[in-house]
């Protein structure tokens with residue numbers, strides 16, 4: 001059967017990327033149409049450009065107008081824990097104590113499928129409300145937490161990755177699997193979900209502290225057998241964690257070396273944090289194609305440290321790096337709030353994160369860490385129509401500040417430093433409007 005063509009046009013100020021601003025500089029990287037249009041056909045972007053010719057050539061196609069707003073790619077959050085949405089703002093601890101005191105007790109509840117289902121539904125609604133259309137998500141050790149998440153993402157038509165957390169030591173009994181059960185359950189989930197509709201499976205050993213040698217070996221074997229799947233874990237977040245990894249893996253030169261030893265590095269791998277890297281580890285990122293999730297709100301909240309964006313991304317290092325909220329170490333699901341924190345972290349390191357680079361990291365950069373940059377992360381003909389509409393005057397303070405902006409860089413910088421979920425007017429998944437902000441009272 002031939003499907004009827006389903007077309008519509010979004011008109012507004014269209015922001016997209018021609019290239020990577022870290023490589024070619026902001027001016028050459030960005031494409032900004034102050035009166036632009038996006039033609040969407042059956043969920044795919046067909047044309048992007050000045051509004052007049054696109055509208056004139058398609059006189060019968062419905063036009064939705066957002067002329068005072070920016071139309072851009074949906075945000076991509078490349079490291080976030082959906083079961084931890086309820087532990088945001090848990091007081092007074094650093095990583096290892098915070099995991100034991102707040103995070104593991106919350107994750108224990110995901111043994112209950114109905115609890116997991118409700119949490120997944122709420123989390124995905126919150127993603128849309130924050131303009132996040134794709135994410136690389138950690139579930140819990142329970143297979144049912146993965147089923148719940150993929151089921152909810154599939155029902156919304158969303159492009160999402162997740163995986164069963166593998167952890168066979170260093171946590172409460174109810175959160176522990178074994179090398180064999182972790183492998184078997186992960187494999188079954190991968191075979192069930194990976195590549196179904198817009199879903200991707202991520203092999204997810206939590207981190208070297210909670211996985212034995214045997215489990216990391218099993219995770220590596222699983223990923224090798226399914227190379228189109230992703231691999232996500234944590235790396236070099238906190239001083240006590242790094243010292244503990246040194247004790248648990250005395251034979252390995254450094255933390256990244258543990259993952260290298262088990263074949264858990266390379267294209268499609270995604271390491272959360274990567275703050276306290278040795279020179280050898282930095283060099284390994286330059287040569288292995290492994291990706292990094294920069295989690296600035298989490299690194300600040302847990303007092304973990306300052307990520308070195310300048311060295312890892314700006315000094316001629318073409319490492320896949322994306323921006324991530326790392327809920328619930330992170331304090332907001334808003335990628336705008338996360339860009340703000342990233343700018344502030346970079347300032348403390350004596351480096352300016354240009355708004356072109358921040359918006360790039362939050363969209364194209366994150367998509368690249370998930371091997372999805374050929375499909376999403378940009379407003380470009382041929383890509384999936386994952387789009388958001390950014391209200392440029394979402395609070396009185398922002399509206400006031402917007403009177404004094406001089407160019408597009410000012411506009412974007414004001415948004416990333418001042419805006420939050422209230423700026424998301426609409427979100428489109430596969431060309432369909434899945435979220436519309438309730439009109440202001």
Ligand code: GUN
Pocket residue numbers: 081095099103206207234237298326329
């Ligand atoms: N390292 C291992 N597990 C976690 C987690 O859940 N959150 C953060 N921030 N770091 C981790």
Ligand code: ZN
Pocket residue numbers: 079080081234272326329
């Ligand atoms: Zn994390």
